[in-house]
Amino acid sequence: MSKLVRFGVSIDRDLLLKFDRLIHQQNYQNRSEAIRDLIREILIKKEWFEGKEIAGAIVLVYDHHKRELVNKLLSIQHDYGNLIVATQHIHLNHNNCLEVITVRGKPKEIEQLAFTIKSAKGVKHTQLVATTTGKEIV
Amino acid sequence: MSKLVRFGVSIDRDLLLKFDRLIHQQNYQNRSEAIRDLIREILIKKEWFEGKEIAGAIVLVYDHHKRELVNKLLSIQHDYGNLIVATQHIHLNHNNCLEVITVRGKPKEIEQLAFTIKSAKGVKHTQLVATTTGKEIV
Amino acid sequence: MSKLVRFGVSIDRDLLLKFDRLIHQQNYQNRSEAIRDLIREILIKKEWFEGKEIAGAIVLVYDHHKRELVNKLLSIQHDYGNLIVATQHIHLNHNNCLEVITVRGKPKEIEQLAFTIKSAKGVKHTQLVATTTGKEIV
Amino acid sequence: MSKLVRFGVSIDRDLLLKFDRLIHQQNYQNRSEAIRDLIREILIKKEWFEGKEIAGAIVLVYDHHKRELVNKLLSIQHDYGNLIVATQHIHLNHNNCLEVITVRGKPKEIEQLAFTIKSAKGVKHTQLVATTTGKEIV
Numbered sequence: 164m165s166k167l168v169r170f171g172v173s174i175d176r177d178l179l180l181k182f183d184r185l186i187h188q189q190n191y192q193n194r195s196e197a198i199r200d201l202i203r204e205i206l207i208k209k210e211w212f213e214g215k216e217i218a219g220a221i222v223l224v225y226d227h228h229k230r231e232l233v234n235k236l237l238s239i240q241h242d243y244g245n246l247i248v249a250t251q252h253i254h255l256n257h258n259n260c261l262e263v264i265t266v267r268g269k270p271k272e273i274e275q276l277a278f279t280i281k282s283a284k285g286v287k288h289t290q291l292v293a294t295t296t297g298k299e300i301v
Numbered sequence: 302m303s304k305l306v307r308f309g310v311s312i313d314r315d316l317l318l319k320f321d322r323l324i325h326q327q328n329y330q331n332r333s334e335a336i337r338d339l340i341r342e343i344l345i346k347k348e349w350f351e352g353k354e355i356a357g358a359i360v361l362v363y364d365h366h367k368r369e370l371v372n373k374l375l376s377i378q379h380d381y382g383n384l385i386v387a388t389q390h391i392h393l394n395h396n397n398c399l400e401v402i403t404v405r406g407k408p409k410e411i412e413q414l415a416f417t418i419k420s421a422k423g424v425k426h427t428q429l430v431a432t433t434t435g436k437e438i439v
Numbered sequence: 440m441s442k443l444v445r446f447g448v449s450i451d452r453d454l455l456l457k458f459d460r461l462i463h464q465q466n467y468q469n470r471s472e473a474i475r476d477l478i479r480e481i482l483i484k485k486e487w488f489e490g491k492e493i494a495g496a497i498v499l500v501y502d503h504h505k506r507e508l509v510n511k512l513l514s515i516q517h518d519y520g521n522l523i524v525a526t527q528h529i530h531l532n533h534n535n536c537l538e539v540i541t542v543r544g545k546p547k548e549i550e551q552l553a554f555t556i557k558s559a560k561g562v563k564h565t566q567l568v569a570t571t572t573g574k575e576i577v
Numbered sequence: 578m579s580k581l582v583r584f585g586v587s588i589d590r591d592l593l594l595k596f597d598r599l600i601h602q603q604n605y606q607n608r609s610e611a612i613r614d615l616i617r618e619i620l621i622k623k624e625w626f627e628g629k630e631i632a633g634a635i636v637l638v639y640d641h642h643k644r645e646l647v648n649k650l651l652s653i654q655h656d657y658g659n660l661i662v663a664t665q666h667i668h669l670n671h672n673n674c675l676e677v678i679t680v681r682g683k684p685k686e687i688e689q690l691a692f693t694i695k696s697a698k699g700v701k702h703t704q705l706v707a708t709t710t711g712k713e714i715v
Contacts, residue, residue, distance in 0.1 A: 166452045172474045175577040176442045182478045185485060190420040198448045200419060201477040202458045207426055209461060218393055220360045220401050224435045251389040253403050255356055259435030263358050263401045265391050281338060282328040287438055288345055292430045297362045297397030300425055301451040304590045310612045313715040314582045320616045323623060336586045339615040340596045347599060439589040466696040476695060483702055494669055496677050498634045500711045527665040529632075529679050535711030537632050539677045541667050557614060558604040563714055564621055568706045573638045573673030576701055 172198075207295045211270050219293040221264040221277050228258060229285030236283065240264065243276045259287070267296060310336075345433045349408050357431045359402040359415050366396060367423030374421065378402065381414045397425070405434065448474075483571045487546050495569045497540040497553050504534060505561030512559065516540065519552045535563070543572060586612075621709045625684050633707040635678040635691050642672060643699025650697065654678065657690045673701070681710065 174182075186197040210217055227233055240247055246268040253261040264280075266273050274291065281289035312320075324335040348355055365371055378385055384406040391399040402418075404411050412429065419427035450458075462473040486493055503509055516523055522544040529537040540556075542549050550567065557565035588596075600611040624631055641647055654661055660682040667675040678694075680687050688705065695703035 167449050168452045168455060169447050169449045170470060171445050171447050172471045173443050173445045174475055176444045178577045179444060181482050189416040194446060195449045196422050199450055203425055206457050218399050220358060222358045222430050222432055224432050248391050249389060251387060253386050255434050256436060261356050263403060265401060278327040284334050287341055287435055288432045290430050290432060292360050292428045294360055294362050294426045294428060296393050297425055298394060301454045305587050306590045306593060307585050307587045308608060309583050309585050311581050311583045311609045312613055314580045316715045317582060319620055332584060333586045337588055344595055439592045465692040472698050479701055494675050496634060496636045498706050498708055500708050524667050525665060527663060529662050531632055531710050532712060539634050539679060541677060554603040560610050563617055563711055564708045566706045566708060568636050568704050570636055570638050570702045570704060572669050573701055574670060
């Protein structure tokens with residue numbers, strides 16, 4: 164198990180004042196949590212660039228009336244089955260579905276899956292968001 | 302119902318060649334689909350900036366051992382119940398959970414929800430991905 | 440004149456270790472400077488979103504052989520003369536010039552100038568980079 | 578010399594209408610130029626990821642009263658002299674300078690230079706913007 168330590172930051176008073184105002188607007192309870200979030204963010208970006216195993220989500224919106232699209236999306240997901248953890252499906256409105264595919268694996272493979280989905284006809288928008296498996300980020 | 306039309310693009314041959322190579326790598330079947338995706342992307346960005354109703358997902362990773370965190374996250378989600386469509390939960394490993402909260406509403410309100418989640422102690426990473434409800438994007 | 444103050448951050452030891460390793464790679468001399476940079480970055484983003492006066496640079500690459508382009512770019516720059524501080528011009532190679540236009544003003548107006556340049560025929564790439572006038576960021 | 582060719586895009590009429598409205602706001606004269614810009618943008622991003630020689634600019638704001646900073650920045654620039662093409666300096670206000678360093682070289686080396694500048698004490702904000710040398714982008 165890990166241990167809490169403490170370090171000091173010297174900073175211009177005016178800059179700190181502005182920071183306090185901003186994190187208050189963002190609902191932070193204290194500076195430490197806000198600083199830890201800033202630190203975790205740059206470390207998580209690094210995990211992606213270093214090709215470490217990451218977790219993430221592919222968010223897509225598509226028109227389920229497009230012929231064959233639903234089958235195609237299923238078949239793609241089976242081809243990349245080793246990367247996919249689970250899928251959540253929302254009916255946005257008469258024509259449109261939003262699907263969130265939770266993934267985990269190497270950044271390059273996940274990117275390839277996202278491109279394959281994005282290029283399918285009838286898929287209107289695809290986005291890939293990368294986060295951490297949390298293993299190395301406390 | 303909407304109608305297909307056709308328009309012509311004049312372009313340098315070398316530029317087109319490079320484009321063809323890139324979209325082939327990305328699994329596009331033809332140029333039209335790749336061009337439509339580029340067009341949809343800038344239109345969807347615009348929906349966000351104009352404050353139109355959007356759909357999206359908030360992706361967070363947290364340590365479920367942190368005291369009170371699970372209750373706090375539930376309570377936040379109930380406070381913003383009008384924005385939340387559904388939640389998907391994944392057990393990443395012994396300590397870490399990944400949660401995807403599908404949302405829909407005004408960009409500012411969704412952003413506020415994302416900040417509130419992000420600032421909770423024990424939440425390691427929070428990302429907001431914005432997409433379209435598809436209503437105005439064919 | 441402003442005054443230095445000091446505050447403490449409590450953090451998991453492993454997380455701090457990773458942070459130290461990263462900022463060492465990025466040549467930081469100490470944690471305080473790295474933390475201050477993270478803080479300044481989010482405050483500067485906020486200046487842009489709040490529509491405050493910002494400074495910035497528009498970076499473009501164009502083919503100076505395109506008929507009339509050089510005159511058009513000059514004429515655009517005169518139309519937006521109140522935003523433009525100075526321009527630097529580089530000969531990249533036989534066909535291509537890189538120009539950096541330093542600007543200062545309201546975000547919306549600077550964006551409009553960037554779009555006007557971007558849409559000119561012969562301009563291959565245009566990017567707008569927003570920074571601060573430094574007045575409110577110590 | 579290169580040659581113009583023409584290709585057709587089939588698209589939903591409503592989507593095209595929205596696109597036309599957007600590019601009109603952005604001052605484009607015609608669709609071809611807007612489409613070419615979208616295509617060039619993704620190709621230029623690719624140059625960066627593939628590690629090709631790129632051109633770019635590092636934009637920094639600093640307080641020239643900080644002891645030793647001006648000398649340090651000069652010395653850094655000499656260390657990376659092979660990457661730097663030219664520098665433009667603007668006096669923003671009593672305390673602050675904006676400097677634009679035009680660079681050209683491999684993405685990794687340029688990134689290292691940007692980090693070294695960013696980590697210097699007294700530099701308030703540093704941004705790196707990557708563009709193309711235009712050699713392979715018509």
